[in-house]
Amino acid sequence: MRRTVTRRLLAAVATAAVGAAIITLPTPHASAAPGTATGYATRNGGTTGGAGGQTVRATTGTAIHAALCGRASSSTPIIIQVEGTINHGNTSKVSGKSCNTAAGLIELKQISNVTIxxxxxxxxxxxxxxxxxxxxxxxxxxxxxxxxxxxxxxxSNGGDAISMERNVRNVWVDHVTLEASGGESQGYDGLFDMKDDTQYVTLSYSILRNSGRGGLIGSGESDLSNSYVTFHHNLYENIDSRAPLLRGGTAHLYNNHYVRLNESGINSRAGAQAKVENNYFKDSRDVLGTFYTSATGYWQVSGNTFDNVTWSSPSNENRPAGPNPQS
Incomplete structure (x- = not known):
C-alpha cells in the first residue's frame, strides 16, 4: 500500500533546500570550495563548524586529537586541515579538559564548533x-x-565510516568519499549512520560506494528521535541497501544519482517522511518503499527518473513504491 505524505512533511521541507532538475555529480576533493552549509544543517542556528577559529594542520590522527585537546574549551572554534593517510598506527588517545578522545578512531565527543x-x-x-x-x-x-x-x-567505530549518536545537532558533511569493500559478512557496517537523537544534518556532493549498507537514520524501530536530514547531489554506487534507511523523522533527498542499488534503496519505515525529488535511479532494484518490516513510512515523489529499475511484488513486509511511484 502506498502512503500519502502528511501536510507536516510538506511544511517542513518547504524551507529546506530546493533541488533543480539537473543532476550535478560530486566534484573531486581538490576542487571543492569551503562554501557554506545547505539543507537542514542551516536550521537550528546553522552549521559553521570552526569558522573564525584557529587553523591548524594535522597529518596524523593523534595530531587531530591534540588539536581538539589544545583548545581553551570544548567549544572554542577550530579548523583542522588534514593531509595524508590517517590510520591506526598514527591515531592514539590524547587527554585534556577540552576533549574526550580515544585510540582507534577519530573521536568528536562532547565538543562543538569544529571543522575537519x-x-x-x-x-x-x-x-x-x-x-x-x-x-x-x-x-x-x-x-x-x-x-x-x-x-x-x-x-574501528563499529564498522561505520561516519557515525553520529546521542544528542548530536547540526552536522554538515560535504565533498567526502565513503567506501567499503563489501557487506556485513566481510566485516563492514554503514557508511553514514545517525541514531539516538541526531538532528539537522546535511550530506552533500559526496560519494558512497561498494558497501552492503549505505546508512541509516535510527538504530531500531523504537529509535525515532532522529530527524531533519538533507541528502543532495550525492552519488550512491554499488550499495546493497540503506540508501538510506529511515526510521521515523523527516528527510529531503534531491538531485542524487543512484546506480546499482542491489537489493533496496530509500527505505522509509516506522512513520518516516521522505521527500524524494529530482533523483536519477539507474540499474537498480526497489529504489523506494518500505522494506523488511510491516511498520510503513511515507514518501512524496516528484521529478525522479527511473532507468532500468526493477520492482518486487508487494507483501506484508515489502511495500515497494513502484513500478509507478506515487506520493
Missing amino acids: VGVGSGATFDQLGIHIREARNIVIQNVTIRNVKKSGSPT
Whole structure:
C-alpha cells in the first residue's frame, strides 16, 4: 500500500533546500570550495563548524586529537586541515579538559564548533572511522574514509565510516568519499549512520560506494528521535541497501544519482517522511518503499527518473513504491 505524505512533511521541507532538475555529480576533493552549509544543517542556528577559529594542520590522527585537546574549551572554534593517510598506527588517545578522545578512531565527543577539512594532496582515513557523539556544529569536508570494519582486524567505530549518536545537532558533511569493500559478512557496517537523537544534518556532493549498507537514520524501530536530514547531489554506487534507511523523522533527498542499488534503496519505515525529488535511479532494484518490516513510512515523489529499475511484488513486509511511484 502506498502512503500519502502528511501536510507536516510538506511544511517542513518547504524551507529546506530546493533541488533543480539537473543532476550535478560530486566534484573531486581538490576542487571543492569551503562554501557554506545547505539543507537542514542551516536550521537550528546553522552549521559553521570552526569558522573564525584557529587553523591548524594535522597529518596524523593523534595530531587531530591534540588539536581538539589544545583548545581553551570544548567549544572554542577550530579548523583542522588534514593531509595524508590517517590510520591506526598514527591515531592514539590524547587527554585534556577540552576533549574526550580515544585510540582507534577519530573521536568528536562532547565538543562543538569544529571543522575537519582535507587539504593539499588530500586526506584519507584508512580503516579508521569518525565518531560524532554528544556534539554540535561539526563540519567534515574533502576527505576519504575507507574500509572501516566492525569485525576482523583492525576494527574501528563499529564498522561505520561516519557515525553520529546521542544528542548530536547540526552536522554538515560535504565533498567526502565513503567506501567499503563489501557487506556485513566481510566485516563492514554503514557508511553514514545517525541514531539516538541526531538532528539537522546535511550530506552533500559526496560519494558512497561498494558497501552492503549505505546508512541509516535510527538504530531500531523504537529509535525515532532522529530527524531533519538533507541528502543532495550525492552519488550512491554499488550499495546493497540503506540508501538510506529511515526510521521515523523527516528527510529531503534531491538531485542524487543512484546506480546499482542491489537489493533496496530509500527505505522509509516506522512513520518516516521522505521527500524524494529530482533523483536519477539507474540499474537498480526497489529504489523506494518500505522494506523488511510491516511498520510503513511515507514518501512524496516528484521529478525522479527511473532507468532500468526493477520492482518486487508487494507483501506484508515489502511495500515497494513502484513500478509507478506515487506520493
